[in-house]
Amino acid sequence: MSDSGQQTVGVNQRPVTVLKGVGPQLAEKLARLQVHNLQDLLFHLPLRYQDRTRVTPIAGIQLGQDAVIEGTVSAANIVMGRRRSLVCRLQDGSGSVTLRFFHFSAAQKQGLAAGTRLRCYGEVRRGSSGFELFHPEYQRLDSEHEVAVEEFLTPIYPATEGLHQNRLRALCEQALVLLEKEGGLDEWLPASMLQQHELMSLQEAVILLHRPPPEVSQQQLLDGQHPAQRRLAFEELLAHQLSLLQLRQRVQSLNAYALDGGDPLRQALIAALPFQPTQAQQRVLQEIDQDLARPHPMLRLVQGDVGSGKTLVAALAALKAIAGGHQVALMAPTEILAEQHYQSFRGWFEPLDIEVAWLSGKQGARVRREQLEKISQGSAGLVVGTHALFQDDVVFARLGLVIIDEQHRFGVHQRLALKAKGERSGYQPHQLIMTATPIPRTLAMSAYADLDCSVIDQLPPGRTPVETVVIPEERRPEVINRVRSGCAEGRQAYWVCTLVEESEALQCQAAEASAETLQALLPELRVGLVHGRMKPAEKTQVMQAYSAGEIQLLVATTVIEVGVDVPNASLMIIENPERLGLAQLHQLRGRVGRGATRSYCVLLYRAPLSQMGRERLGIMRESSDGFVIAEKDLELRGPGELLGVRQTGLVQYRIADLQRDAEILESVQDAAKWLHDEGLNDNVQHLILRWMGEREQYAQV
Incomplete structure (x- = not known):
């Protein structure tokens, strides 16, 4: 002890x-x-x-404040105004005030007869007869027994x-x-x-x-700044930190294949690229290589702003595993993104004689059977898919590395299922997690303490910053003209439809209606449409036509949020941007500005905007730095939204607030490390149990 x-x-x-x-x-x-x-x-x-610890003289009450007053009822009458009300006049030696009740019974009226002494509590408002208390709480007082005021705040x-x-x-x-x-x-x-x-x-x-x-x-x-609140927040944050440190220790005690080699494959891939990797990409790759060379599972999170080249880093990491005779699973949250990864990796890997398999939830039985065979026999070095990779009939021959894109989109159980697929004869796969949603430092310190973090903080050369403008709905005709002139100059545009309803069906209908309207207004353009309810083959066909420049204006729902890469697209219009989070808007905006042409993002909002709506769109206009935007998003929306925590069961703090308590996070980390180093396991276990209970099992990702 x-x-x-x-x-x-x-x-x-x-x-x-x-x-x-x-x-x-x-x-x-x-x-x-x-x-x-x-x-x-x-x-x-x-x-x-509420402060009910002292009685305020009636002459001392102030508008808008809650107060405890005492006095004698001088009159009580029913008044017929717009609403029938019981009006009592209460006076003490210093002045008088009106008590007004809209809901009352005959017995209540009798109990408030003239001469009754009362103690009342309520908010002071302005009424037709000066200061009034509407529906105050009250108790009758008698001269024989003194009733003490409250000892503590209520x-x-x-x-x-x-x-x-x-x-x-x-x-x-x-x-x-x-x-x-x-x-x-x-x-x-x-x-x-x-x-x-x-x-x-x-x-x-x-x-x-x-x-x-x-x-x-x-x-x-x-x-939330009182030392008593700080004491509880400290302990709760400490319990979370300790559970993540335990998880990290648990992972480091497991075995994984030490991966080394793969340089000839990497050199061949880099030689085929039309550009050289940036210094930031090379630095992050070095960090990954050091992890992969160890005989314990890697758990690394790679953050990089939209367009920073995370996919290439993932490809180079995959080659190290494949060169060592292992398979790599790459999981993406949407069919569109998974398919895009499949096309990119095929283009890179097939010339190197590496077979890439593809698993989607909507494949036909014959195609799926063929893919499953390649995976189980080990002839497919890389397997790309959505959550279809979790299904029981997917068996890997020798899974050495799992790459998860946009990990916060997946529930914890799904990630656990994929990790379990790689556990074979006591060996675990390495895990590389990628996200284009920059994670604020406060969140990384608390929610990802079990992961090593790398940041690709440099954009490839030739990228032009996107200029963002905020325009009200009334100016829609101007925006349509802007699309017309941009496309006439040989460029392409996106038109993104968002709906307040969560229903995918309604979102798709809205996108279909917008596509028809825009096609009628812009008959000279070829307008395409993608949304979540289309068959994968149809979506792919539209995306390929857009990439090839056959479609000039692509109308879409937010399915194009991540990973879609068309360098010639230089204009994006987002309808009702006030309905999306900042991180999501930033992701969408990242679909343009991928070439050398000056690019624009138009946020077409519907008035009136709330104060928060104005603030959020203002941030988008002023900043293109994903980390700045993520910090603001955390401030405005809280951590649950940012991490996709709604589905994970993690980071639902009872008392702590990451934004408010950010300044104690470093002390919390030091305290967690000290408890671990001192070997106070009893204290550690009890703290975790007190604050996290059974939820700790979720953290086994």
Whole structure:
């Protein structure tokens, strides 16, 4: 045991049903709030607080503020205005104020008769008779018994239907009483760590957040900056960090084939290219080579902005594995991107006498059988596909490297399934993960601590920056003229349709309707259409015709977001851009500017734009740096959206907030490393269990 003190048998793991008044129905409502045991309840922290700790004289109340007032009812009448209301006049020695009730019963009216003394709490608003409190909470006072004001600020908790604040407060209070009496929130941070990072004890922090004394700074609490909140956020981030360090250790203890060689194949591929790899590509490849040469599985994330040449790096890494007699699986999130990879890799690898197999969910039975045979016999050195690669009938002869493109698009279980395919006689495949969604440093530090990260931070020469303009819908005719003149000069354009509905069918209908309209308005152009519901063969045919310059204007849904490469396309119009995330807009914009011609991206928005909408489109106009955009996206949308976490079950923080708590991440990393180096495994396991529970299995990717 560490210097964290003796462990006590805590109350924290007891189910909520041990609390007075909690039966199956209430337990079910609490479960909706992810509250299953007493620890969950203690960590169910207030969103904000009300100050009911002092009585304000009526003369001292201020507009817009919540206040506790006391006084005597001088009159109570039903007033027939636009809405029938019960109006009471309340006065103390300093002044008077109106209490107004729109919903009331006869009994309530009787209980508020003239002469009744009341204590009320509510927000001060402006009414027809000066200051008014609408539907205040109130209690009757009698002269014999003095009623004390609240001792602490009143917590307002996240609630759910049928579970009101008073009930939640009473339950939390029961849990706090048990905590004070019996203990139960074991302190797993050693005393020396608490001292070093100036952290209060866990129990002290939890009690303060449920019962803040009146002198505490409400602003600090609202901003999440109070030392008690910082204490909990620190521990939660630490638990996540520790689970990722454990995962990393686990991976490093596994065996993989050490891959070395492949230089002649690489030289042949580079010699056939019309350009030389950039220094950034060469640096990242060196980092990959060092990993592959070790007898442990590589787990490397390669980030590179749109068009930085990640695919070539992946191809050169694949050649190292293939030269050693291993197979490589390359997985992409969409049919279009997978097919594009297949075409690129075939063009590169077939002259080197390497067979490339292709697996898609929509292949005919005969073609699929042929491909599966090549994979199982090992004659296919590289296998490209979508999630079709996971299916049970896909058997690799000797899988040595798995390359995953845009990994955040895949659920964790899918990635685990592919990794499992390569486990053979105690050996694991190496994993290379690529993303064109730059990951902000704060996210990389917390969500990808188990991966080594490389960044391709240089664009190939000859790339021209894309100029972005933001134009309202009313100016659509101008935009159409711009398409006309651009295509007349021999260039090509994209027109991207987005719909607020998630339904793919509706998106496709919108794209079809847009294509028809644009073809009618631009009869001299050849207009093509791609969307998610077309058969793969049809999509490929359209994309090939566009690449060959036979189609001048391509109307598409966001399926073209990643990987489509047509250097002659220099104009992109995105309709309703306010409906997409910044990272997605940046990806789409990256489809133009791939040649030497000056390129433009037009964001055609529908007014009125919200404040956030204006801010986001402004960022797109001002910056073409994917990392700057990703940081802003994280700020505006939070980490779940950016990582595709909705599907992974990871990084759903209860208390921590990556944006708000960014400045403590480095201390958290140091603390995690220290706990590991000191060998405090008991503390580590308990911290992970407390904050992540069973979710840790998800992290085995």
